[in-house]
Structure formats: C-alpha cells, structure tokens
Amino acid sequence: MYAKTSMRHPGLSRVTLGVAVLVLVSMAGVSYREWWQHSRANAEAAQTREVVDSVDTLLSNLIDAETRQRGFLLTGEDRYLNSYSQTVQLVADNLAHLKSLLAARRGESANAARLDDLVHQKLAELQQTIELRRTQGAQAAVALLISDQSKRTMHNIRALGADIKRNERSTQSEASAEGEAAAQTALLAAIVGSIVLLFILAFGLEPFASPDPQAKRRSWLVRYGVAVLAVMATVLFRMALTPLMGATAMPFTLFFPAVWFAAWFGGFRPGLLSIALAVPAGSYFFAEPIGSLLIGRRDDQVAALMLVLVGFGMALLSRSQHEAVERAERAEDAERDERQRYETTLASIGDAVIATDAVGKVTFVNKVARSLLRAPEADLLGRHLDDVFRIVNETTRVRVESPVGKVLQEGGVAGLANHTVLIAQDGTEVPIDDSGAPIRSQAGHIVGTVLVFRDVTDQRQAQRERERHLLTEERLRVLVAAGAKIESAEAKFRGLLESAPDGMIVVNREGTIVLVNSQAEELFGYNRDELLGHPVEMLVPERFRAAHPRHRADFYAGPRSRAMGAGFELYGLRKDGGEFPTEISLSPLETDEGLLVTSAIRDVTERKQAEENMRRLSLRLLGAQDEERRRIARELHDSVGQYISHARLVLDSFLQKQGENGKGIEALAHVAENLDKCLSETRTISLLLHPPLLDEMGFAAATRTFTEGFSQRSGIQVNLRMPADLQRLPAPLELVLFRVMQESLTNVLRHARSQFVDVAVELDGYHVTLAVRDGGEGIPPELLEKLRVRGGGGVGLNGMRERVIQFGGRFEIQSDTSGTLVRAVLPLPGAQSAAPHAASGDLSN
Numbered sequence: 001m002y003a004k005t006s007m008r009h010p011g012l013s014r015v016t017l018g019v020a021v022l023v024l025v026s027m028a029g030v031s032y033r034e035w036w037q038h039s040r041a042n043a044e045a046a047q048t049r050e051v052v053d054s055v056d057t058l059l060s061n062l063i064d065a066e067t068r069q070r071g072f073l074l075t076g077e078d079r080y081l082n083s084y085s086q087t088v089q090l091v092a093d094n095l096a097h098l099k100s101l102l103a104a105r106r107g108e109s110a111n112a113a114r115l116d117d118l119v120h121q122k123l124a125e126l127q128q129t130i131e132l133r134r135t136q137g138a139q140a141a142v143a144l145l146i147s148d149q150s151k152r153t154m155h156n157i158r159a160l161g162a163d164i165k166r167n168e169r170s171t172q173s174e175a176s177a178e179g180e181a182a183a184q185t186a187l188l189a190a191i192v193g194s195i196v197l198l199f200i201l202a203f204g205l206e207p208f209a210s211p212d213p214q215a216k217r218r219s220w221l222v223r224y225g226v227a228v229l230a231v232m233a234t235v236l237f238r239m240a241l242t243p244l245m246g247a248t249a250m251p252f253t254l255f256f257p258a259v260w261f262a263a264w265f266g267g268f269r270p271g272l273l274s275i276a277l278a279v280p281a282g283s284y285f286f287a288e289p290i291g292s293l294l295i296g297r298r299d300d301q302v303a304a305l306m307l308v309l310v311g312f313g314m315a316l317l318s319r320s321q322h323e324a325v326e327r328a329e330r331a332e333d334a335e336r337d338e339r340q341r342y343e344t345t346l347a348s349i350g351d352a353v354i355a356t357d358a359v360g361k362v363t364f365v366n367k368v369a370r371s372l373l374r375a376p377e378a379d380l381l382g383r384h385l386d387d388v389f390r391i392v393n394e395t396t397r398v399r400v401e402s403p404v405g406k407v408l409q410e411g412g413v414a415g416l417a418n419h420t421v422l423i424a425q426d427g428t429e430v431p432i433d434d435s436g437a438p439i440r441s442q443a444g445h446i447v448g449t450v451l452v453f454r455d456v457t458d459q460r461q462a463q464r465e466r467e468r469h470l471l472t473e474e475r476l477r478v479l480v481a482a483g484a485k486i487e488s489a490e491a492k493f494r495g496l497l498e499s500a501p502d503g504m505i506v507v508n509r510e511g512t513i514v515l516v517n518s519q520a521e522e523l524f525g526y527n528r529d530e531l532l533g534h535p536v537e538m539l540v541p542e543r544f545r546a547a548h549p550r551h552r553a554d555f556y557a558g559p560r561s562r563a564m565g566a567g568f569e570l571y572g573l574r575k576d577g578g579e580f581p582t583e584i585s586l587s588p589l590e591t592d593e594g595l596l597v598t599s600a601i602r603d604v605t606e607r608k609q610a611e612e613n614m615r616r617l618s619l620r621l622l623g624a625q626d627e628e629r630r631r632i633a634r635e636l637h638d639s640v641g642q643y644i645s646h647a648r649l650v651l652d653s654f655l656q657k658q659g660e661n662g663k664g665i666e667a668l669a670h671v672a673e674n675l676d677k678c679l680s681e682t683r684t685i686s687l688l689l690h691p692p693l694l695d696e697m698g699f700a701a702a703t704r705t706f707t708e709g710f711s712q713r714s715g716i717q718v719n720l721r722m723p724a725d726l727q728r729l730p731a732p733l734e735l736v737l738f739r740v741m742q743e744s745l746t747n748v749l750r751h752a753r754s755q756f757v758d759v760a761v762e763l764d765g766y767h768v769t770l771a772v773r774d775g776g777e778g779i780p781p782e783l784l785e786k787l788r789v790r791g792g793g794g795v796g797l798n799g800m801r802e803r804v805i806q807f808g809g810r811f812e813i814q815s816d817t818s819g820t821l822v823r824a825v826l827p828l829p830g831a832q833s834a835a836p837h838a839a840s841g842d843l844s845n
Contacts, residue, residue, distance in 0.1 A: 048168045051105065052728070054098040055161045059696060061091045062122065062157065069126045073133050073141050081130070088123060095119050102164070105171075111164050118157045125153060158696065165728075173830070223266030227274040230258040235281050251286035252278070252303040259311040271315030278311070279304055354451045355439070356404055360385045363448065372432070372455060374424035389451070394419040394431065396510055403436030404449045411446060413437045422453070431460040503601040507536045509594060511552055523603060525575035541573045552597075559588035559595060572601065581608045699734035700726045700761075703741060707759060714749050722761035729768065730829055736803045737761075737770050737824070743800050744772035744822045752776030752820060763828070767809075771823045779815040787813055800824070 068084035071077075095116060102112035133141035238254050255278035263271030283293050287300045295301050352369035356362055365373070365380045373380065373388060380388050391400045406414035415435040422430045434453030438446045497504045503520035507513055513531050521528055524539055531538075537545045572582045585600040694702035700722060707718040728734070741759060748757050754776035762769045779787065787797060800822075804811040809826035 044171065047101070047105075048171055049727070051098070051101050051168045052165050054094060054101060055165055056697065058091065058094040058098055058119070059158065059161055061087055061094055062119070062154075065091060065123070065126060066154075069130060072130060073138060076133065076138070084126075084130075088126075091119065091123065105168070108164065108167065111160060111167075115157070115160050115164070118153060118160060122153045122157060169728075218266070223270045224273055226265050227262035227270040228277065230262050231255065231274055231277040231281060234258040234278070235285060238286060247290060248286060248288050248297075248300075250303075251300055252282040252307045255282055255307055256310065259307070260314050263311075263315045268315045271311065275308055275311040275315075278307060282307070351452050351454045354380075354385065354389065354453075355448060356385050356451070357448045358408070358446060360404055360408065360449075362388060369453075372422060372424065372430055372453075374426045374428055379425070385451070388425070390423040391420050391432070392423065394421045402451070403434060404451055407436045407438050407449045408446065411438055431456050500600065505531075505536065505539075505599045505601065506589065507552075507597050507599065509552075509556060509596075511535050511537065511549065514596065520601065523574075523601060524572065530575075539573055541571050541579055544571070555586060555597065556595065559597070561585070561587045572603075580605050694734060694738055695731070698728040699737055702734075702738055703759070703761070706738075706742065707745070710745050710749075716749065716754065717756040718745075719756060719758045721759070723763060726761065726763070733768070733807065733826060733829070736807060736809075736826065737768065739803060740770055740800045740822070740824045741772060743797075747797075747822075748772070748774045748776065748820075754819065765828070767825050767827055769823065769825045771821060773819060773821045775819045778817050778820055779813075784813065784815050 065084060065087040068080050068087055072080035072084065099112045099116060102108040102115075129141045234255050234257070238250075241254075255274075259271060259274045259278060262274035280293055283295050283300075283304065284291065287304075288296045295304055352372050353364070353366045354362060354369050355364035361382060361384055362380050365377055370377060370380070375388065385402055385404050389402055389404075391402060392398060393400055400420055403414040413435060415433070420432060420434075422432045424430065432453045433456050434451060436449050436451045439448040439450055441447045497506075497515060497517040500517060500519065503523040504515075504517040505513060505520050506515035513534055513536055516528055516531050520531070524531075537548050540548055570582045570584055571579045573579055581604050583602045583604050587598045587600075589596040589598050703722070704720065707720050710716070711718045729737075745757065745759075748754055752774040754774035757772065757774045760769075760771045760773075762771075801811045804824045804826060807826050809824060812821075812823045812825075814821040814823075
C-alpha cells in the first residue's frame with residue numbers, strides 16, 4: 001500500500017556523477033563540431049547566392065546593351081552609344097567577376113570558358129551592327145540584327161546561365177541540407193544530453209545530490225578548504241576551455257557545480273563562501289573587461305546575479321534537505337510497521353483484495369486475488385489497476401470501468417454492475433461482483449483505494465438456468481400465438497433485402513448485425529453466419545472504430561433516412577483486410593425488438609478511380625496549356641516583334657527619303673503609327689501569354705512588370721507587397737504563383753467592379769503565400785459555397801485550385817460585401833509542411 005524507499009550505495013552515486021560529467025563534455029564536443037559544419041554550409045550558400053546574382057546581373061546588362069544598340073540602330077543618335085559603351089563596360093566587369101567566382105567552384109571551369117566566348121561573341125555582334133549602321137545604313141544593320149545567328153547567341157547565353165544557376169542551386173541545396181543536418185544533430189545532441197542529465201540528476205544522483213549527512217561532523221578547515229578548492233578547480237577548468245569557447249563566453253555558468261558541491265560537502269556557510277569567491281573570480285578572469293572586478297556586459301551582470309541567487313538557494317536547500325533525510329528515515333520505519341499491520345489484516349480476508357495508491361497503481365494483492373488473476377505477485381505490484389484488472393460486460397464485451405476509478409473521482413464506495421466478467425492474465429474468464437472503497441489519511445485525503453471481489457460462477461449459473469427456463473416458456477407462448485404472422489413478415493422482409501441491388505446490413509441499437517443480404521456477403525467476403533450476431537465494427541477499418549459507438553448514438557438520438565458521413569470519404573473493411581470506398585444510406589426501421597438501422601452499402605471504387613484519372617488529365621492539360629503559351633509568347637516576342645520592328649525601320653528610312661519632296665508623308669505617318677500600335681499590342685499579348693521575365697528574372701520581376709501593365713490597361717490601382725530580397729524559387733512553383741496571380745487579377749477586372757486590388761507575397765521559411773484582395777462588391781453566399789467545393793466554378797478557378805493542390809498546397813476563397821480574398825499557400829522545397837488531407841470516414845455513423 002505504500003511505496004518503499006531505498007538508499008543507494010555512495011560509490012554507485014559517484015560513478016553516476018562521473019557519467020553526468022562525461023555526458024556534458026560529449027555535448028560540448030558534438031555541438032562545437034556541428035557548429036563548425038553549419039558555418040561551412042552557410043559560407044557555401046553565400047557563395048552560391050553571389051554566383052546566381054552575378055549571372056542575373058550579367059544577363060540584365062547584356063539585355064540593356066542590346067536595348068541601347070537597337071536605339072542607335074533605330075534613330076542613329078550618338079547619345080545611345082554613350083550609354084551603350086557604359087553598359088558594355090559593365091558587362092565586361094560582370095563577366096570578369098563571374099569568371100573569378102566560377103574559377104573557385106568545382107566543375108564550373110568549362111562553363112566559365114564557354115560563357116566568356118559567348119559573351120564576347122554577342123558583344124562583337126552588337127558592335128558589328130553598329131558599324132554597319134554607320135557605314136551602310138539602317139537596313140543592313142537590321143538585317144544582321146534579326147538573323148538567326150543573333151538570336152541563337154543570346155539563346156545560348158541564357159541557356160548556359162540557366163545551367164550555371166541550376167548547378168549552383170544544386171550545390172546550395174546540398175550545402176543547406178548539410179547545414180540543416182548539422183544544426184539538427186547539434187540540437188538532437190543538446191536535447192538527448194539534457195534529458196540524460198535530467199534523468200541522472202533526478203534519479204541517479206539521489207541521495208548524492210542531497211547534502212552529505214556527515215557534513216556537520218567534518219572539521220571547519222576541511223569544509224571551507226573544499227569550498228575554496230572547488231572554485232579554484234572551476235577557474236582552471238574554464239581556462240582550459242578558452243580555446244574552444246573564447247575568453248569571455250559563459251563567465252559564471254561553470255561555477256554553479258562548484259557552489260553546489262561546496263554546499264553539499266560542507267553545508268550552508270561553505271556554500272556562501274564559494275559564492276563569495278566565484279563572483280569576483282568569474283568577473284576578473286572571464287567577464288569583460290578582463291582583469292577587472294567590474295562587469296561590463298548586461299548579460300554577464302544578469303548571470304552573476306543568477307549565480308548569487310541560485311547559489312544562495314542551493315545553500316539553503318542543503319540545510320533543509322539534511323533535515324528532510326532524517327525525517328524520511330523516521331517516517332520509513334513508521335511506514336514499515338503500519339504496512340505490515342495492514343497487509344496482515346488484508347491477507348486474512350476470504351475474498352480477493354487489491355489495494356492501490358492515489359493514482360491507481362497496485363500496492364498489495366492477497367492470495368485469493370492472485371489466484372483469480374492467474375498471475376504472481378511480482379507481475380502485479382506497481383502496475384496500474386486497469387492493466388491487471390480487466391473486466392468486460394458478459395454480453396456486449398464492452399470494457400467496464402473498474403470501481404476504483406469511481407472511488408478516486410467521487411470519493412465514496414462504488415460497486416460493479418451485474419453480468420461483469422474478469423479476464424485473467426492467461427485469458428481465463430471468471431464472473432465476479434465487487435466493490436471499492438477509499439483509503440483516507442488522517443487529514444481526510446484519499447491516499448489509495450481497496451477493491452474487494454469474489455467469484456460468483458455458481459450463483460451466475462443458477463441465475464442463467466432460471467432465466468433460460470422463463471425465456472423458453474415465453475418464447476413458446478409467443479410462437480404459438482403469432483407464428484404464422486411472423487414467418488410471413490420475415491419472408492417478405494428477407495425477400496426485399498435479397499432483391500436490393502446494394503449490400504444491405506441491419507444493425508440493432510448495440511451495433512450487433514441481425515440481418516444481411518447476399519450482396520453484402522459478396523461485398524465484404526464473409527459468409528452470412530460469420531456476420532450475424534457480431535458487432536458491425538468488424539466491417540470498419542481499425543483507425544475509425546473508436547468513433548463508431550458515438551456516431552451510432554447520434555443517429556439513434558434523431559433517427560431519419562439520410563446519407564451517411566456527408567462531406568467525408570467512407571471506407572469498408574473486407575474479410576481479407578482490404579479496404580474499399582463506399583457510399584452508405586441509413587434508414588430507421590421500427591420492429592417489435594426495438595429500433596433497427598438498415599444500411600445500404602455500395603462499392604464506389606471505380607467511380608473514385610475515374611475521378612482521380614480526370615484530375616490527373618486536368619493537370620496534364622494545364623501543363624500543356626502553359627507550354628503552348630510559353631511557345632506562342634516566345635514566337636511573338638522573338639519573331640513577329642522583330643519583323644514589325646524591321647518594317648518600322650524600313651518605313652522610317654522611306655519617310656526620310658519622301659520627306660525631301662513632301663509626297664505621301666501623312667499617309668505613311670499613319671502607317672507608322674499603326675505599326676507602333678501593332679508592336680505594342682504584340683508585346684502585350686506576349687506578356688499576357690507568358691512574360692519572358694518569368695523565365696529570365698523570376699517571379700518577383702515578372703509580377704512587378706505584370707501588375708504595372710495591368711494597372712495601366714485597366715485603370716485599377718494595384719498595391720503590390722513582397723519581400724525586397726525575394727530570391728528565385730523553383731520554376732514550376734513560380735509558374736503556379738504567377739498563374740494564380742494572373743487569373744485572380746483577370747477575375748477582378750471582369751467581375752469585382754473594384755477600384756483597387758492588393759497583391760501580397762509572404763515567406764515564413766516553410767511556405768510561400770500569395771494573397772489577392774479586392775474592394776469590390778463580393779460574391780453571393782450561395783455562389784461562394786459552390787466555388788469553395790473542388791470542381792465547382794469555372795475553368796480558371798478550378799485551374800488555380802488544381803495547380804495549388806498538385807504542389808501539396810492550400811487554396812482558399814473568402815468573400816463578403818467588402819470584397820473578395822483569394823489565397824494560395826504552397827510549401828517550399830525541402831520544408832516540412834502540413835499538406836491538406838481529404839476528410840475521411842467509415843461505416844460508423
């Protein structure tokens with residue numbers, strides 16, 4: 001009934017203390033090694049970012065040089081050449097810097113050499129067109145400008161830059177993974193070491209962690225001398241750690257063990273002496289400024305104050321614990337006497353007796369109880385009563401709460417319900433009745449319980465015989481009076497069940513199967529005899545069975561014909577262990593035996609597979625659509641746009657010649673204006689289909705350009721907010737974010753009637769979030785509910801949702817009279833995230 005106390009051998013405690021010191025040193029070593037690895041990974045990641053930024057800068061400057069070259073070709077004005085020369089110099093500087101970076105990167109020497117050749121080739125082509133414009137006129141220069149060679153060179157530069165960035169991002173990913181692994185290893189070492197130290201301090205060092213009972217018997221010289229030596233040893237140990245920790249790191253932390261040891265060995269006053277020596281020693285040798293008793297940093301001041309306060313508490317605790325040890329020894333003797341008296345009394349009782357403590361753990365078992373439980377005393381003591389005293393209802397097999405639980409909750413005597421069976425350790429079942437009562441302390445608090453029970457097999461058997469006899473007589477009377485009517489009704493009902501196209505299962509209030517049809521046998525793979533009389537939970541997957549009784553009780557509370565599990569995916573369990581998706585309809589059935597529930601069950605595996613195939617086809621169509629948009633946009637930008645530019649140059653040249661005699665100037669000027677509009681529209685269509693900046697500069701640049709153009713075209717103010725240092729994301733992820741933003745703005749223009757729209761991009765280290773909010777009139781509630789369902793709404797909305805779900809993200813729509821919010825949350829590569837899961841269910845409601 002009472003826990004036993006024991007005193008550990010002092011030698012074992014000292015060994016445990018040595019283990020604790022070893023764990024602490026190991027934690028420091030592992031943390032230092034993993035910190036060095038993490039620093040190296042951060043340096044590698046910084047170099048990768050610098051290379052990627054240099055490649056982007058080089059491409060941007062090349063595009064600027066090409067733009068200024070074309071300005072000179074179109075106008076012939078030398079002012080374009082001044083900015084062109086400056087840009088060419090920037091390209092040369094960028095190229096030199098990038099080559100120096102790539103020279104230090106593993107496996108990038110060949111790419112650096114090829115990039116150097118391509119850039120110089122491109123600059124030579126630009127210079128050649130400028131010379132042709134000067135010497136032969138605009139037509140010859142433009143002819144060279146729109147040649148395949150010029151396009152191919154720029155394409156090769158872009159492709160090579162993309163390869164370099166891809167290699168660097170791969171290297172960065174490896175370095176980040178190594179750094180993350182190092183950080184996780186260091187964290188794991190700290191956590192595991194802390195847990196081990198906590199266990200050792202809590203259990204392994206008791207009573208060594210308590211003050212030494214012999215402390216007051218030692219001479220004052222020994223006790224105070226040990227306090228001084230403990231502080232000196234800590235100073236020397238901290239000096240030895242200076243190469244690893246630095247001169248001023250943790251100036252006071254390591255003195256805590258010295259103060260604790262001095263208090264344990266010598267008592268209260270030697271503990272105070274160790275504090276008085278530790279504070280000036282730490283401030284003089286290890287706190288800034290070193291060599292002075294002043295403490296400059298605020299963190300060090302707080303640490304010194306904590307050393308004084310905690311050390312003083314240790315010293316006080318050492319004195320109080322010494323007195324507590326003496327009281328515990330006296331209490332142990334008294335407890336032993338009282339326990340022997342109680343055990344003798346309980347062992348003499350003829351019924352089975354089990355005693356527990358205040359939390360329900362077994363502290364005493366008499367011989368009769370051990371016999372009924374079929375277990376030795378060693379297997380019972382210390383275990384929770386619910387683990388050894390397993391009782392169930394004899395009929396339903398539902399677990400019955402032990403009386404001890406009621407006693408601990410209510411504080412009074414409690415007994416078992418009728419028809420309770422005890423399941424012994426070897427599986428033997430014994431019908432019992434019992435009662436439980438609280439054990440109270442002198443103050444009236446419950447300190448334990450006592451459970452008394454007995455074998456009632458003989459009484460139960462006699463009762464069953466009487467019940468069986470009465471039941472037989474009653475059944476005979478009922479059968480004689482209504483046999484024909486019952487047989488006719490049963491035959492009709494069974495015929496209806498058998499003719500149903502779905503599997504039909506009839507269940508009573510307790511969840512026991514009372515009727516099934518042949519379709520249900522075929523559906524679940526059981527024979528009829530294997531189902532009748534068994535709980536319906538045998539047809540429910542294991543992970544859903546716990547909720548089954550609650551769902552059944554909810555249905556009986558308001559019985560009506562309805563579909564089961566609306567909004568959930570329901571599953572059934574076959575005899576062979578296989579699961580299959582189902583649709584289930586529930587109907588109440590009033591009978592003489594009470595209310596029954598009829599379940600019509602249909603296997604929808606093929607329909608679910610068809611829906612999944614349609615979703616995959618939709619994603620493939622979206623991918624093909626994106627690729628076609630990219631191709632058409634590139635053709636419009638690189639081919640149609642070039643041809644229109646060439647036509648505009650030729651027309652400008654012709655206008656200059658015609659301007660000399662003044663003939664046809666007005667008509668030709670109108671043609672030139674139309675060509676400019678055509679070129680502008682071509683560029684706009686290319687941007688809407690697939691902006692080149694999305695591939696070349698990334699999502700951030702493409703988004704800024706698109707929102708600016710959208711605002712100019714629509715007159716709607718766009719407020720864009722995104723991190724200034726937003727880096728490139730994986731290309732597929734950037735494409736999803738851009739398409740969601742593009743489709744959302746298109747919907748605002750078509751439907752919202754809003755004067756403004758807010759576009760926000762946020763990163764939290766695990767997810768990237770895109771939110772588009774307008775100030776329009778909102779979506780009607782009935783339409784909003786339809787749009788929130790997967791598959792509801794138009795093609796554009798479903799396309800956005802499927803793109804986000806494909807990446808394991810979350811897509812949301814919120815709307816009221818103040819406007820509409822569209823939010824897409826996608827996990828970043830390599831980050832742990834909680835992807836949305838489809839709601840699931842079972843056969844149980």
